[in-house]
Amino acid sequence: MRTAQTSRPEKDWAAPQWTRGLAALAVLVAGYVAWHWGPLFSGDALIHVIFMENAANGHWFEFNRGIPDASSTSALWTVVGAVLWRLGGVTWTLGGIKLLCVAAWLGNAWLAKLLAQRLGATSSVATLLGLLLLADPSSGINALMGMENAFFSCMVLGAALALVRQVEAETPGLQMTAAAFGLLGLAVATRPEGVVPIGVVGGAWVLWMF
Numbered sequence: 538m539r540t541a542q543t544s545r546p547e548k549d550w551a552a553p554q555w556t557r558g559l560a561a562l563a564v565l566v567a568g569y570v571a572w573h574w575g576p577l578f579s580g581d582a583l584i585h586v587i588f589m590e591n592a593a594n595g596h597w598f599e600f601n602r603g604i605p606d607a608s609s610t611s612a613l614w615t616v617v618g619a620v621l622w623r624l625g626g627v628t629w630t631l632g633g634i635k636l637l638c639v640a641a642w643l644g645n646a647w648l649a650k651l652l653a654q655r656l657g658a659t660s661s662v663a664t665l666l667g668l669l670l671l672a673d674p675s676s677g678i679n680a681l682m683g684m685e686n687a688f689f690s691c692m693v694l695g696a697a698l699a700l701v702r703q704v705e706a707e708t709p710g711l712q713m714t715a716a717a718f719g720l721l722g723l724a725v726a727t728r729p730e731g732v733v734p735i736g737v738v739g740g741a742w743v744l745w746m747f
Contacts, residue, residue: 582683
């Protein structure tokens with residue numbers, strides 16, 4: 538008769554005891570990034586504001602009015618800022634951009650957590666990944682200082698999440714497909730390098746379909 542054997546459980550690298558310290562450190566770093574750089578605007582962000590002001594007054598993609606300029610690489614970001622300028626001038630533009638940047642910065646962490654869980658990570662590991670993304674100064678500083686990078690990455694992560702949900706459903710669905718490629722279209726309108734995730738996500742979608 539076969540009897541059950543007891544063995545020492547393997548050490549789980551994803552156990553909360555292992556992740557709590559690193560998560561706490563990530564929160565501290567993210568908090569410092571937000572406190573130190575959150576109130577500031579970068580020089581590139583203020584250049585965008587000039588494009589936004591001119592666009593709001595009918596001079597689209599002109600840094601010096603009357604002279605079209607190709608130095609703005611984010612069409613959608615310029616449109617968003619132009620709308621804010623029309624609504625409330627420089628106060629609404631700077632305040633709205635700052636709020637949008639903070640929301641996108643936090644949204645990236647939330648989307649990364651959701652995506653990691655969909656791909657099989659435990660809740661603690663997925664949360665840790667989201668916090669580590671927040672703690673990354675290379676993206677956090679740009680995001681909090683008024684640049685469009687976090688806004689862009691939200692689109693890309695959202696598209697990837699929609700694709701994963703589509704694959705989980707096992708049958709093609711219009712809603713998730715439209716969400717994925719709609720977000721990728723917005724990503725391209727935000728940053729020209731958005732063509733890269735279009736190729737990756739689009740290729741994965743085609744492979745899954747056929």
